[in-house]
Amino acid sequence: MPSYSSDRRSVLKIFGAIGATCAYPFASDELFGQTAPPHHHPAVQSTAAEHFLNDTDFKTISRIADLIIPETDTPGAIGAGVPDYIDMVISRNLDHQTIVADGLRWLDAEARRTNEKPFMELDEHQQVGILEPLCEAADANPANPARTVGFFALLKSLTADGYYTSKIGLIDELGYSGNAARESYPVCSDMKHG
Amino acid sequence: MEQKIYDVVVVGSGAGGGTLSSRLAQLGADVLVLEGGPKVNTRTDFNTHALPFEFPSRHIPIMKPGKPGYDAERSRGLGGKTMLWNAVALRFSQRDFKGRQHDGAGEDWPFDYSEIAPYYDRVERQVGVCGNLDHLKDLPDGVFLPPVPLKCTDIAIQKGAAKLGVKVIQVRKATLTRARETRPACHFCGNCMSGCDVAAKYNSLDAHMVPALKTGKLTLQQNSIVYELPVSDEAKIKEVRYFDRETRAEGVARGRVVVVACACAQSVALLLMSKSSRFPNGLANSSGELGKNFIPHITAGIELFLKDFIGKPEVNDEGFLDHAYIPSFMHDRKRDYPRSFGVQFNYQNHRSAGWARSMKGMGKSYKESIKARYPAYVTFTGYHEMLPNKDSYIDLDTETLDAYGLPRPRRHWKLADDDWRLHNDMIRWCRAILEASNAEIHSSTPQPATNHEVGGCRMGTDPKRSVVNEFCRAHDVPNLYVVDASVFPSSSEKNPTLTIMALAERTADHIAQRLKKGEA
Numbered sequence A: 001m002p003s004y005s006s007d008r009r010s011v012l013k014i015f016g017a018i019g020a021t022c023a024y025p026f027a028s029d030e031l032f033g034q035t036a037p038p039h040h041h042p043a044v045q046s047t048a049a050e051h052f053l054n055d056t057d058f059k060t061i062s063r064i065a066d067l068i069i070p071e072t073d074t075p076g077a078i079g080a081g082v083p084d085y086i087d088m089v090i091s092r093n094l095d096h097q098t099i100v101a102d103g104l105r106w107l108d109a110e111a112r113r114t115n116e117k118p119f120m121e122l123d124e125h126q127q128v129g130i131l132e133p134l135c136e137a138a139d140a141n142p143a144n145p146a147r148t149v150g151f152f153a154l155l156k157s158l159t160a161d162g163y164y165t166s167k168i169g170l171i172d173e174l175g176y177s178g179n180a181a182r183e184s185y186p187v188c189s190d191m192k193h194g
Numbered sequence B: 001m002e003q004k005i006y007d008v009v010v011v012g013s014g015a016g017g018g019t020l021s022s023r024l025a026q027l028g029a030d031v032l033v034l035e036g037g038p039k040v041n042t043r044t045d046f047n048t049h050a051l052p053f054e055f056p057s058r059h060i061p062i063m064k065p066g067k068p069g070y071d072a073e074r075s076r077g078l079g080g081k082t083m084l085w086n087a088v089a090l091r092f093s094q095r096d097f098k099g100r101q102h103d104g105a106g107e108d109w110p111f112d113y114s115e116i117a118p119y120y121d122r123v124e125r126q127v128g129v130c131g132n133l134d135h136l137k138d139l140p141d142g143v144f145l146p147p148v149p150l151k152c153t154d155i156a157i158q159k160g161a162a163k164l165g166v167k168v169i170q171v172r173k174a175t176l177t178r179a180r181e182t183r184p185a186c187h188f189c190g191n192c193m194s195g196c197d198v199a200a201k202y203n204s205l206d207a208h209m210v211p212a213l214k215t216g217k218l219t220l221q222q223n224s225i226v227y228e229l230p231v232s233d234e235a236k237i238k239e240v241r242y243f244d245r246e247t248r249a250e251g252v253a254r255g256r257v258v259v260v261a262c263a264c265a266q267s268v269a270l271l272l273m274s275k276s277s278r279f280p281n282g283l284a285n286s287s288g289e290l291g292k293n294f295i296p297h298i299t300a301g302i303e304l305f306l307k308d309f310i311g312k313p314e315v316n317d318e319g320f321l322d323h324a325y326i327p328s329f330m331h332d333r334k335r336d337y338p339r340s341f342g343v344q345f346n347y348q349n350h351r352s353a354g355w356a357r358s359m360k361g362m363g364k365s366y367k368e369s370i371k372a373r374y375p376a377y378v379t380f381t382g383y384h385e386m387l388p389n390k391d392s393y394i395d396l397d398t399e400t401l402d403a404y405g406l407p408r409p410r411r412h413w414k415l416a417d418d419d420w421r422l423h424n425d426m427i428r429w430c431r432a433i434l435e436a437s438n439a440e441i442h443s444s445t446p447q448p449a450t451n452h453e454v455g456g457c458r459m460g461t462d463p464k465r466s467v468v469n470e471f472c473r474a475h476d477v478p479n480l481y482v483v484d485a486s487v488f489p490s491s492s493e494k495n496p497t498l499t500i501m502a503l504a505e506r507t508a509d510h511i512a513q514r515l516k517k518g519e520a
Helices: A008-018 A054-070 A082-091 A094-115 A123-139 A149-165 A167-173 B013-026 B099-103 B113-127 B152-163 B202-214 B265-273 B353-358 B363-376 B417-438 B498-517
Strands: B005-011 B031-034 B216-221 B224-228 B240-244 B250-260 B299-306 B324-326 B342-345 B377-385 B392-399 B408-412 B437-443 B449-451 B478-483
Touching: A054 A082, A054 A094, A054 A149, A082 A094, A082 A149, A082 B005, A094 A123, A094 A149, A123 A149, A149 A167, B005 B013, B005 B377, B013 B031, B013 B202, B013 B216, B013 B250, B031 B202, B031 B250, B031 B324, B099 B342, B113 B202, B113 B240, B113 B498, B152 B324, B152 B377, B152 B417, B202 B216, B224 B265, B224 B449, B240 B478, B250 B265, B250 B498, B265 B392, B299 B363, B299 B417, B342 B417, B377 B417, B417 B437
Parallel strands: B005 B031, B005 B250, B031 B216, B250 B478
Antiparallel strands: B224 B240, B240 B250, B299 B377, B299 B437, B299 B449, B324 B342, B342 B377, B392 B408
């Protein structure tokens, strides 16, 4: 049974991040990288030389992110710098580090089992063939306890967060045009929803 | 040197403390405001116009680098929660003040709507509230600035709700739609809850205290965390004890009258911490009611996509967050529970798309489905009243102290059967309205959540059943007042801030009269 006593510690990170304001249910959407207190760590400058993950793991993570959000008429996850964001979040979170290390180990084992090659040497069709069942399992049950599913769900969350908060994702892909001063708010008939 | 004795010492500078202290200063009283948080400059300190990719963590910090404020529960900075609120400003109705008379449960306020209506008028004139004259019995009209047009997505829901006989109105907010002397009109950048750097949105510092400072009667002292209010033999507050937030140096302030306005749970905590031989269970707590009757608003939220907008081009419709509101309608319909609910919706801003995480699939189709739904995304959250019950209260956590070594307030709440019936009916109605609006539901909050803390220091006429009287004055301590939502005997389903401000105006007038008569 859920307890309805407010556990201050569990809400602390949200309060800390949104300033103990009116806690709208979906305000937490903005709390990217929320699993670590953002102010207690120096900002990670993402240059290739300073990745937390080793080169092999970073490349694999990058590949998975780009399969989740590929290049279309706008760049995909790699083009938007999402792997750097994922690396930064993982570097700050011990749980994520364990999940990712286990997940990457499993991924290569699975690739060798099914196609007798490491994951990065498979073609796109084969790579998607390994990831898609995990994606479907996570979609069907976001709380799926399987560690492999949790690994994929984590990478998908981080990829989505990183991509749609990037300039490429938010502005070029989604077309965000707010944050502009306007004299008055237009009536609906003057707005263009196509 | 003899320490200055102020007419009034106010603890807290938010909607309650800011409004009350300004009114008292304008009336000529010598007022000291002690605020636990640091000084904030609204024009320069907030990241109002930032976008997520400017930060490595992609989280937009409230404050700019090196600017303190809003970093802990006990130190929010001058202006309190009004700096980061969404500014929804609704009057309570006669039904809200007399809920027990209306449906036989809960607690009545000790006065009628007509008693507080002039104070609502005054607050609205001072701060500027935009809204439409809707002529609704249960949501009294006020003194309004012009309302802001509905978004296209609001109109879709307005049409859907109308099919069920439910009315969607233009939201009422304490945000300027016409410029004032020192505050410009809203420019609709869409980030109201991250601090409004032009103060078009009401905050108690810019709208109330800055003008009052010109009287020379108001003193603001920030970084002063009040931890105890000791009483004299005559059961009056002797002094206000505080320490400096940065240096921890202790200090005292003296006033003929002391007003506690620290925002509900913090006010209750301060009184609970102020134990003495006379009040062993907390200050002004001879009734044993202090901390009890905690009645926060209960919410259920839904994320959805309006199908008519899926695949349409994105437009800048951020506005000032939500432009619409669904006022209570169940109070006039047949139902099997007391009280009612209202709905706030379309309050998201578009600076991020956190819902993309939980969209199904991967690859090109996943990316396309997110782009298509971005213009169609809407949040929808019902708010309902809960009635007091013995399992819902505030107490002190004396084991895990905060960064200042003080016990933390702990909120306990539990819905009773009536509350659950109301909650479930609210969710049914929300889903019915959305279905009628041709919505695709994306997610729902899994269980009830709280918002808008109310209660814990109940107002009433009977000193055995309440902590403060109808003027927010403690029954037990003649020079102690509490002015925030902790004193509300019932919460309504309407956002509390405008009522806190009206109460603060009324209490300020009352205190000024007592000071004038030499009663305090």
